[in-house]
Amino acid sequence: MYQRTLLMGFIRAHILHHASQPDGMYGSWMIEELKGHGYGMSPGTLYPILHRLEKDGALKAEEVLVGGKIRKVYRTTEKGEELLEMMKRYIRELAREVLD
Ligand SMILES: [Zn+2]
Structure with missing residues (x-):
């Protein structure tokens, strides 16, 4: 779907954002x-x-046992943090231009 191709960068930024939180995130939550x-x-x-x-x-990814099931919890690495910071700069810059 072409729409998804356009949105993929936002989706990745969103994933990195939540994975950068202290508790991280997991697939079904995401x-x-x-x-x-x-x-x-x-x-x-x-x-x-x-x-x-x-x-x-x-x-x-870290495997955590929750209610007898293995859950893969994802967190950003140092590289992931850097990528997120980079994307935030572009998002901020782009939003400033296209939303005005
Ligand atoms: Zn969110």
Whole structure:
């Protein structure tokens, strides 16, 4: 879907933002969060993005046992923090121009 291609950078920034919080985030929570922001996303779309960010060294995953089930909690690495800061600069700059 072309719309998703356009929005992918925002989705990645949003993922990095929540993964940078002290508690990190996990896949099914992130899907609900994105839904709340108007981005419909299936696990089949989100998980490859998370795995890619992990493979690229922007996220690290920790397996946590919750109610007898393994949950993969994602947090940003130092590299992920740097990428998020960079994206925030572009988002701020772009918003200033296009929203005026
Ligand atoms: Zn959010």
